[in-house]
Amino acid sequence: MDIDSAQLSAILSRIQFAFTVSFHIIFPSITIGLATLIAVWEGLWLKTRNPVYLQLAKFWIKPFAITFGMGVVSGIVLSYEFGTNFSKFSELTGAVLGPLMAYEVLTAFFLEAGFLGVMLFGWQRVSERMHFFASCTVAVGTWISAFWIIAANSWMQTPAGHKIVNGRFEVESWFAVIFNPSMPYRLSHMLLATMLTATFVVMATSAWYLLKQQHQTFARKGLSMTLWLALVLAPLQALVGDFHGLNVKEHQPVKLAAMEGIWPAREANVPYLLFAIPDPEQEKNHFEVKIPGLASLLLTHDWQGELQGLQSVPKADRPNVPLVFFSFRLMVGLGLLMIFIAVAGLWLRKRGTLYQSRWFLRLCSVMAPSGVIAVLAGWYVVEVGRQPWLVQGLVRTMDVVSPLPAERVTLSLSLFVLTYSLLFGVYLYFFRKLIKKGPPELADLQQLKVGVKASGYAVAFTKNLADETQHKGAH
Amino acid sequence: MDISLFYFLLLGFAILMYVLLDGFDLGIGILYPWFNSDAEHDHLMRSISHVWDGNETWLVFGGVILFGAFPTAYAQLLSTLYLPIMLMLIGLIFRGVAFEYRFKSHSSKIWWSRAFAIGSTLAAFCQGLMLGAVVQGVPSDAIQGSSLQLVTPFSLFTAVAVVAGYALLGCAYLVMKSRGDIQHKAAQRGRVLVWVVMLAMALVSLFTVLSDDLIWQRWFGGWQTLWLLPLPLLALAAARLLYRDLGRVRKSHHNKEQVTEKHEDRPFWLAVSLFVLAFAGLLVSLFPYLLPRQLSYQQAVAPEHSLWFMLPGVLIFVPLILAYTLWGYRIFAGKVEDFEEGY
Ligand code: HDD
Numbered sequence: 001m002d003i004d005s006a007q008l009s010a011i012l013s014r015i016q017f018a019f020t021v022s023f024h025i026i027f028p029s030i031t032i033g034l035a036t037l038i039a040v041w042e043g044l045w046l047k048t049r050n051p052v053y054l055q056l057a058k059f060w061i062k063p064f065a066i067t068f069g070m071g072v073v074s075g076i077v078l079s080y081e082f083g084t085n086f087s088k089f090s091e092l093t094g095a096v097l098g099p100l101m102a103y104e105v106l107t108a109f110f111l112e113a114g115f116l117g118v119m120l121f122g123w124q125r126v127s128e129r130m131h132f133f134a135s136c137t138v139a140v141g142t143w144i145s146a147f148w149i150i151a152a153n154s155w156m157q158t159p160a161g162h163k164i165v166n167g168r169f170e171v172e173s174w175f176a177v178i179f180n181p182s183m184p185y186r187l188s189h190m191l192l193a194t195m196l197t198a199t200f201v202v203m204a205t206s207a208w209y210l211l212k213q214q215h216q217t218f219a220r221k222g223l224s225m226t227l228w229l230a231l232v233l234a235p236l237q238a239l240v241g242d243f244h245g246l247n248v249k250e251h252q253p254v255k256l257a258a259m260e261g262i263w264p265a266r267e268a269n270v271p272y273l274l275f276a277i278p279d280p281e282q283e284k285n286h287f288e289v290k291i292p293g294l295a296s297l298l299l300t301h302d303w304q305g306e307l308q309g310l311q312s313v314p315k316a317d318r319p320n321v322p323l324v325f326f327s328f329r330l331m332v333g334l335g336l337l338m339i340f341i342a343v344a345g346l347w348l349r350k351r352g353t354l355y356q357s358r359w360f361l362r363l364c365s366v367m368a369p370s371g372v373i374a375v376l377a378g379w380y381v382v383e384v385g386r387q388p389w390l391v392q393g394l395v396r397t398m399d400v401v402s403p404l405p406a407e408r409v410t411l412s413l414s415l416f417v418l419t420y421s422l423l424f425g426v427y428l429y430f431f432r433k434l435i436k437k438g439p440p441e442l443a444d445l446q447q448l449k450v451g452v453k454a455s456g457y458a459v460a461f462t463k464n465l466a467d468e469t470q471h472k473g474a475h
Numbered sequence: 476m477d478i479s480l481f482y483f484l485l486l487g488f489a490i491l492m493y494v495l496l497d498g499f500d501l502g503i504g505i506l507y508p509w510f511n512s513d514a515e516h517d518h519l520m521r522s523i524s525h526v527w528d529g530n531e532t533w534l535v536f537g538g539v540i541l542f543g544a545f546p547t548a549y550a551q552l553l554s555t556l557y558l559p560i561m562l563m564l565i566g567l568i569f570r571g572v573a574f575e576y577r578f579k580s581h582s583s584k585i586w587w588s589r590a591f592a593i594g595s596t597l598a599a600f601c602q603g604l605m606l607g608a609v610v611q612g613v614p615s616d617a618i619q620g621s622s623l624q625l626v627t628p629f630s631l632f633t634a635v636a637v638v639a640g641y642a643l644l645g646c647a648y649l650v651m652k653s654r655g656d657i658q659h660k661a662a663q664r665g666r667v668l669v670w671v672v673m674l675a676m677a678l679v680s681l682f683t684v685l686s687d688d689l690i691w692q693r694w695f696g697g698w699q700t701l702w703l704l705p706l707p708l709l710a711l712a713a714a715r716l717l718y719r720d721l722g723r724v725r726k727s728h729h730n731k732e733q734v735t736e737k738h739e740d741r742p743f744w745l746a747v748s749l750f751v752l753a754f755a756g757l758l759v760s761l762f763p764y765l766l767p768r769q770l771s772y773q774q775a776v777a778p779e780h781s782l783w784f785m786l787p788g789v790l791i792f793v794p795l796i797l798a799y800t801l802w803g804y805r806i807f808a809g810k811v812e813d814f815e816e817g818y
């Protein structure tokens with residue numbers, strides 16, 4: 001195989017991985033947060049017996065189910081893609097990453113899958129408490145899953161605890177591998193991100209119902225709860241993100257330079273760029289809109305502080321600066337918007353006009369995809385910012401791609417693009433359909449006994465209910 | 476016991492669990508076209524919608540055990556089997572999402588039915604193709620050469636055999652979980668499939684044993700033949716019993732009499748034991764290779780430090796997983812009911 005074809009194939013493999021992992025992460029970022037919210041609502045219902053909580057849980061479990069399904073099928077692809085498209089990488093790092101992923105499967109994936117069946121289909125077969133337990137287990141499973149995969153990814157960002165024997169990675173200390181320097185920040189930032197994503201999806205839906213004057217009690221409860229949540233989570237996320245940034249400066253200074261658009265090898269009194277167009281050719285920014293000294297202040301806590309810039313390393317060792325730069329601003333911008341909404345919500349609540357102010361409800365309802373967009377942007381900062389390295393400073397991405405013929409990767413990539421585009425359309429269609437259908441009627445819910453174990457009774461009862469609801473649906 | 480051998484056996488266990496569990500639910504997908512009414516299709520989907528996710532997790536488990544314990548084999552196998560793996564994944568994607576979308580759709584229902592049936596069959600077919608390619612020995616330049624190298628008469632044959640085998644598991648599962656017409660049909664088809672599967676097993680075994688002197692030696696080169704003889708004999712006995720049980724279920728429908736629970740449940744376990752025996756035979760032939768005659772498990776194994784690190788996880792969690800999986804199956808024990816249940 002000649003060089004060009006090898007390069008082409010490597011680039012195609014990278015595009016394929018980026019595409020499939022980006023597709024995958026959309027769903028976990030919704031399900032982790034939503035599973036948690038559903039468990040909370042179910043718990044609140046058991047405690048207070050306020051049926052609105054049951055209504056919330058029962059309504060959101062449907063969008064949750066389709067999202068979870070998408071997450072599972074797209075995740076399986078990823079766990080095989082390391083071997084298919086990055087065979088040399090798998091060989092080099094298998095001894096480090098493999099066990100982490102094995103723990104993810106053992107402690108998380110089986111747990112989620114095992115209890116998901118009961119959570120989705122077990123309403124009539126187990127007691128209320130047992131069902132609640134299943135929901136909690138699924139939620140906890142999703143966090144554990146995030147723990148391990150983030151540990152694996154963070155090790156690639158800030159490797160620690162390993163040694164290199166015959167060119168391959170071996171582990172010296174598992175503790176150091178798992179709790180590598182960036183892991184605590186990345187994990188907390190990611191978990192908060194998923195909570196925020198789910199929060200804003202629920203908030204947007206509730207606001208939309210209020211605008212349409214539908215399902216008032218249900219929507220008010222949803223909006224009110226999520227606004228309180230956002231008020232806590234959004235500022236916390238900004239704070240954690242700030243610490244995360246300091247950590248990046250420590251361990252991946254070139255990535256930080258790309259995030260902030262700093263070109264000179266060293267620069268003091270660095271301005272914060274609100275907007276600019278970084279130009280990798282001329283190694284400078286165009287159209288800068290800046291606040292002098294602010295970046296220095298944020299990152300070194302000193303107006304005059306010095307930061308390392310992109311010119312400190314050769315061009316070949318720099319990431320794609322504009323992509324990192326804009327992704328970072330997109331994420332932070334959305335974060336600030338979330339804080340604004342949470343605060344505005346508090347203010348309107350104090351004035352007593354929360355449920356009436358149409359501009360605010362409209363703003364909330366367009367925020368539905370904001371979390372997912374911020375998550376993707378955040379991951380692009382992390383992953384693209386690490387390039388050209390796959391394991392920071394140790395393994396170069398282009399060196400460890402499988403030597404596949406380019407046509408073969410083109411074929412699989414095309415299949416994925418086709419399949420995923422189709423499925424994404426379908427997913428949005430069904431999500432919308434479920435939202436439009438609205439929550440189950442309170443009256444139905446109160447009838448619907450959860451956990452009636454006598455199967456004959458449960459069978460007859462549910463059959464009745466199914467007929468009734470179908471009857472209603474027909475109108 | 477040598478720890479690398481432990482992981483070799485664990486990998487075997489993971490693959491076997493996957494084949495048995497996802498085998499029956501892929502099998503339901505393969506059988507799909509044999510059933511024609513919407514109600515029957517609903518029933519088939521319902522019988523597995525609460526377990527398919529857990530079943531498929533064994534595939535992920537097999538993958539990561541290979542990754543963590545035998546990284547060299549993970550890298551080589553997966554990159555050489557590139558296209559069948561990708562096609563299998565696409566098949567699994569379509570059948571997986573069909574569970575959610577089919578029940579929620581009206582006009583597009585037929586498409587989700589097709590996605591489920593075709594996706595399941597495609598996934599099973601690719602798995603069989605890979606089995607054949609591995610048993611036959613993948614050419615070492617396969618990653619650069621044409622993908623068609625993997626498609627040989629033998630691998631095509633194993634592909635069909637795996638599809639038939641999964642369908643048989645599916646039939647036996649339906650006999651256990653259904654009543655009436657569906658059960659009847661499953662028993663009928665199952666009887667045909669017993670023949671197909673036994674024939675395929677015989678031919679594949681014959682080919683494997685004849686293809687390689689070492690494997691021949693292992694089976695027929697001395698006293699161990701006596702030890703190994705029970706494998707094919709037990710398989711024959713299981714197949715015979717399975718055939719008869721299915722016949723009894725079928726006949727009871729004609730005579731309108733009740734079948735005993737024993738005869739409804741036993742076929743599933745017999746089909747499972749057929750698979751276990753076939754798998755054991757394969758293991759005897761291929762041991763100690765992950766890639767026959769190229770890469771043994773000792774050559775591919777990860778550093779000890781990684782193996783020991785995973786060990787407590789395996790020892791604690793695998794039994795736990797088995798326990799709560801069993802619990803999950805018991806909650807949904809008994810016949811599948813034809814009404815909207817759950818969320
Ligand atoms: C455990 C590992 C891991 C995890 C959790 C993630 N990634 Fe990653 N990512 C990789 C392991 C990796 C990689 C194997 O390191 C890649 C493959 C090709 C590459 O360049 O790095 C990569 C590349 C890569 C690229 C392409 C960069 C380039 O080639 O220039 C993008 C856009 C993403 N990833 C995006 C994501 C997103 C959206 C993730 C959210 C889940 C994510 N990654 C999680």
Ligand code: HEM
Pocket residue numbers: 021024025027028031032067068070071072073074075076077078079109112113142143145146149150190528531532535
């Ligand atoms: C590139 C790395 C990744 C790989 C290889 C990967 C692998 C997988 C696999 C194999 C599954 C399916 C498991 C099953 O059968 O149930 C899955 C699902 C899941 N993944 Fe990932 N994943 C990656 C990134 C991430 C990240 C970064 C997160 C979150 C922080 C995450 C969170 C989850 C969760 C919560 C699920 C459960 C199903 C769902 O709700 O989508 N994954 N992943």
Ligand code: HEM
Pocket residue numbers: 182185186187188189190192193194196197237238239240241242244245246248255331332334335336338370371372374375376377378379381382383385
């Ligand atoms: C508002 C202020 C925010 C700041 C200062 C901030 C800062 C950061 C930083 C510095 C990184 C890491 C870069 C790296 O390791 O390379 C990051 C990554 C990330 N951000 Fe943010 N962020 C903010 C808001 C948000 C919001 C609102 C979300 C999503 C809802 C989000 C989601 C993510 C994700 C998913 C990642 C990648 C995973 C991770 O490293 O945790 N961020 N963010």
